[in-house]
Amino acid sequence: MKKRIISFITAAGLSLALSNSFAASADGITVKGDVNADGRFTIADAVSLHKWLLAVPDAELADWKAADFNNDRTVDIFDFCLMRRELIVTFDLDSVRTEKADKTKPAAVTPITAVSSDLVGKRVNLRNFYEEMKEYSEEASAKYSSATVDEVYKHILGNYVILSNESEKKRDHLLVMDENAKLHGMVKIQTETCVKVKSGTELTDIPSSVRYQINGDVYILKSDDMNAVNEYVGSIKNNENVLAIDAHYGIYEDTINNFMIDGFRYYGDELTKEFFADYPHLGLNSKEIDTESDTHSMYCKIDKNAEPGDIFNEMVRLKEAVSGIDAVFIQTEAWLETPVMYYCNSPVLTD
Numbered sequence: 001m002k003k004r005i006i007s008f009i010t011a012a013g014l015s016l017a018l019s020n021s022f023a024a025s026a027d028g029i030t031v032k033g034d035v036n037a038d039g040r041f042t043i044a045d046a047v048s049l050h051k052w053l054l055a056v057p058d059a060e061l062a063d064w065k066a067a068d069f070n071n072d073r074t075v076d077i078f079d080f081c082l083m084r085r086e087l088i089v090t091f092d093l094d095s096v097r098t099e100k101a102d103k104t105k106p107a108a109v110t111p112i113t114a115v116s117s118d119l120v121g122k123r124v125n126l127r128n129f130y131e132e133m134k135e136y137s138e139e140a141s142a143k144y145s146s147a148t149v150d151e152v153y154k155h156i157l158g159n160y161v162i163l164s165n166e167s168e169k170k171r172d173h174l175l176v177m178d179e180n181a182k183l184h185g186m187v188k189i190q191t192e193t194c195v196k197v198k199s200g201t202e203l204t205d206i207p208s209s210v211r212y213q214i215n216g217d218v219y220i221l222k223s224d225d226m227n228a229v230n231e232y233v234g235s236i237k238n239n240e241n242v243l244a245i246d247a248h249y250g251i252y253e254d255t256i257n258n259f260m261i262d263g264f265r266y267y268g269d270e271l272t273k274e275f276f277a278d279y280p281h282l283g284l285n286s287k288e289i290d291t292e293s294d295t296h297s298m299y300c301k302i303d304k305n306a307e308p309g310d311i312f313n314e315m316v317r318l319k320e321a322v323s324g325i326d327a328v329f330i331q332t333e334a335w336l337e338t339p340v341m342y343y344c345n346s347p348v349l350t351d
Contacts, residue, residue: 037062121340136213144248163327169225181308185254196244245348252339266325281306
């Protein structure tokens with residue numbers, strides 16, 4: 001479940017004048033945006049400011065001057081908007097620096113899992129990619145056969161655990177943690193689904209919203225809303241004349257934005273403090289309870305001093321232990337126009 005940073009401020013007129021009770025940074029030097037006074041301006045500062053503006057219990061600003069972006073000695077929604085814009089610019093520059101650095105030296109952390117290096121991503125313009133999705137050709141469909149979705153994730157991330165998955169008409173937005181406890185935003189775009197049938201078989205009752213082309217014994221299904229394709233595929237996968245079904249995807253990593261876990265949302269019975277105690281490095285704590293829908297929320301404050309492997313292992317255990325749990329997270333909102341795209345497939349039915 002994604003929380004866009006700008007959405008946190010619900011009262012547009014909120015403006016809180018500051019008093020001298022707020023302390024400046026210890027050395028007297030203020031890093032603009034560094035409201036938690038840890039010497040860096042990061043998304044954690046945006047989280048601290050948003051909680052303080054919403055009067056969340058125990059929320060405080062270690063250095064209020066760092067939050068006063070428009071220099072009017074008042075911290076309000078306008079400063080928050082300026083902070084958000086500055087974060088986007090900062091992360092954009094950092095991503096450029098990282099990309100240049102990667103060309104000259106190896107990564108600092110080596111994944112535990114050995115992954116095939118044969119996969120090669122292609123840098124694409126997203127606008128052009130969406131236009132190409134409309135085309136039908138054997139060549140276009142063939143490029144998806146080189147890898148599965150899981151192989152692409154492992155190629156990019158090593159060992160991984162999916163923390164959240166939000167679906168739209170054509171694409172999924174995933175928050176993923178790798179084995180080094182680093183968060184990644186992954187985008188999975190469903191481009192088409194191929195259905196192989198027995199020779200002479202004609203598929204019937206294809207919805208009007210689904211476009212298709214027949215190449216030999218293979219139906220290539222596309223739609224502006226791929227949910228319609230998936231629903232239709234679900235209705236025919238047990239048909240004895242349907243031999244195989246493959247969903248095709250383009251996958252890329254959102255390398256321009258930063259992500260931070262704020263907590264988790266889950267359904268069912270409320271988890272206990274004894275349960276939380278089994279995950280000491282995740283810093284889990286109960287939040288509010290929605291008794292009508294039987295949904296629950298919990299805070300998550302990851303121990304920054306913990307070993308990355310311990311954090312990752314606890315996150316894997318948590319996802320396995322609680323059915324239907326999804327991370328609630330915060331992210332910056334910058335547009336990545338030319339990502340590195342990986343073409344892959346996910347077998348729905350194999351012959």
